[in-house]
Amino acid sequence: MAEANRVAAGRVVIVGAGWAGLAAALELSEIRPASEIWLYERRSHPGGRAFSFTHPTTGWRLDNGQHVLLGCCTEFVAALRQIGQEDAVRFQPLLSVPVYASGAWQTLKSRRLPGPLHLLQSLMGYGHLSPAERARALWAALAVLTGSTERIDGQSFASWLAEHGQSTRAIERLWDLIGVAVLNGSSDKVSAGLAVQALRTGVVSGWRAARLGYFACPLSDLAEAAVRVLRSRGVHVHLGEAIERVELERGAVVGVRTKAGERVAAQTVIAAVPHDVLPRLLIHDLARSSELHGLASVPWSPIVNVYLLYDRPVMTGEVAAWAGQTAPFVFNRGRLLGTTEWDGRLLAASISAAGSLLGQSRQQLVRQVDQQVRQMFPEAGAARLLQAVCVWQTQATFLAEPGIRQYRFPCQGLVPGLLVAGDWTDTGWPACLEGAVRSGRTAARLAVNSRCIQEKAYNV
Numbered sequence: 001m002a003e004a005n006r007v008a009a010g011r012v013v014i015v016g017a018g019w020a021g022l023a024a025a026l027e028l029s030e031i032r033p034a035s036e037i038w039l040y041e042r043r044s045h046p047g048g049r050a051f052s053f054t055h056p057t058t059g060w061r062l063d064n065g066q067h068v069l070l071g072c073c074t075e076f077v078a079a080l081r082q083i084g085q086e087d088a089v090r091f092q093p094l095l096s097v098p099v100y101a102s103g104a105w106q107t108l109k110s111r112r113l114p115g116p117l118h119l120l121q122s123l124m125g126y127g128h129l130s131p132a133e134r135a136r137a138l139w140a141a142l143a144v145l146t147g148s149t150e151r152i153d154g155q156s157f158a159s160w161l162a163e164h165g166q167s168t169r170a171i172e173r174l175w176d177l178i179g180v181a182v183l184n185g186s187s188d189k190v191s192a193g194l195a196v197q198a199l200r201t202g203v204v205s206g207w208r209a210a211r212l213g214y215f216a217c218p219l220s221d222l223a224e225a226a227v228r229v230l231r232s233r234g235v236h237v238h239l240g241e242a243i244e245r246v247e248l249e250r251g252a253v254v255g256v257r258t259k260a261g262e263r264v265a266a267q268t269v270i271a272a273v274p275h276d277v278l279p280r281l282l283i284h285d286l287a288r289s290s291e292l293h294g295l296a297s298v299p300w301s302p303i304v305n306v307y308l309l310y311d312r313p314v315m316t317g318e319v320a321a322w323a324g325q326t327a328p329f330v331f332n333r334g335r336l337l338g339t340t341e342w343d344g345r346l347l348a349a350s351i352s353a354a355g356s357l358l359g360q361s362r363q364q365l366v367r368q369v370d371q372q373v374r375q376m377f378p379e380a381g382a383a384r385l386l387q388a389v390c391v392w393q394t395q396a397t398f399l400a401e402p403g404i405r406q407y408r409f410p411c412q413g414l415v416p417g418l419l420v421a422g423d424w425t426d427t428g429w430p431a432c433l434e435g436a437v438r439s440g441r442t443a444a445r446l447a448v449n450s451r452c453i454q455e456k457a458y459n460v
Contacts, residue, residue: 021421022230025230083228095108275424311385311386411426
């Protein structure tokens with residue numbers, strides 16, 4: 001019995017091999033015996049909601065979405081460094097995004113200046129807004145730096161922008177262009193507190209933080225590399241094995257039970273699962289508690305990506321945006337992946353906050369995006385569209401509605417021995433890979449410091 005308790009006291013079970021769970025396992029395996037770490041994932045592949053697949057008709061290796069990092073995503077880059085994949089992301093030297101509207105192009109770009117000054121010249125020359133709108137946008141940008149994010153969490157970002165003098169056109173051509181991509185929700189549907197925090201961290205804090213980072217390989221390659229590293233260290237990785245529930249006795253964690261009925265003893269469990277899955281892992285009384293009440297009802301916001309292959313190059317840059325259109329951002333997928341034959345030909349149109357498009361057919365979506373591409377890029381006028389693929393991610397991110405802060409839990413506090421991780425937790429970040437990794441690392445460090453796996457826990 002003492003030996004069984006000793007094993008359980010040293011074991012950490014991580015539920016979920018998305019980037020929160022992977023980050024937790026990587027961090028733990030550097031500071032704890034790897035044989036004590038057990039990682040479970042119900043799917044047959046790691047990576048969670050950031051994965052790749054081979055399209056059955058075209059044979060293309062596609063990501064389920066066009067994920068992009070910002071220069072401020074330092075913890076995700078550190079995780080890539082842990083698995084020897086730091087070269088898998090290439091950052092722009094300086095932020096530069098051409099924006100199309102009303103038949104003309106303007107570019108939002110940085111200069112090597114501190115704080116919000118890096119965007120000052122670009123913003124003051126942004127011809128998609130009137131001179132008065134640009135001046136008011138600068139005033140709002142200064143408010144982003146100083147506003148209390150907690151106080152405005154229950155307010156919509158649109159109402160906050162209106163209070164700061166932003167016109168409907170300014171919201172469409174500037175603020176929603178950024179905000180929808182970062183928060184996966186239009187300004188009238190997302191929390192002003194989280195929007196301001198995200199802009200403060202990733203846009204107005206300096207030129208290094210604002211740069212776009214592109215993945216140079218399929219996302220699943222990175223998650224699979226992480227699993228190889230974990231297994232080489234001795235971590236027990238169980239793919240395709242679902243956890244049914246976290247087991248509690250006398251109000252504390254004692255292990256988990258798999259869907260197959262196996263009981264795995266442990267005194268520390270890191271639940272790195274989506275927000276609506278966590279209540280299902282816990283006993284009914286706890287799932288109905290005030291701490292978890294309403295968590296499962298937090299809505300998801302979908303993203304759809306439309307991949308288009310043309311018979312000739314139609315796009316010369318890496319990324320372009322069209323404010324207010326169906327697909328706000330278009331990426332030169334061929335160039336990002338370093339595929340010369342597809343450079344300028346294979347494009348990825350990313351449509352965030354795509355709930356209004358759920359009823360449209362694939363043909364309708366492809367037609368809309370193809371027409372948009374042809375208006376944006378003159379080179380596409382005579383090009384022939386060879387193939388197109390629509391990839392829906394209906395549960396892409398949680399919708400950061402006003403008041404979302406109350407549902408973003410800290411890592412610990414529900415019950416002894418249970419830690420939570422995931423991009424939905426209280427990371428201070430929107431739903432993104434960086435937030436997921438930060439939450440996983442936090443959970444790992446708390447697990448190490450927890451009484452239940454300190455050396456004295458072996459003396460039971």
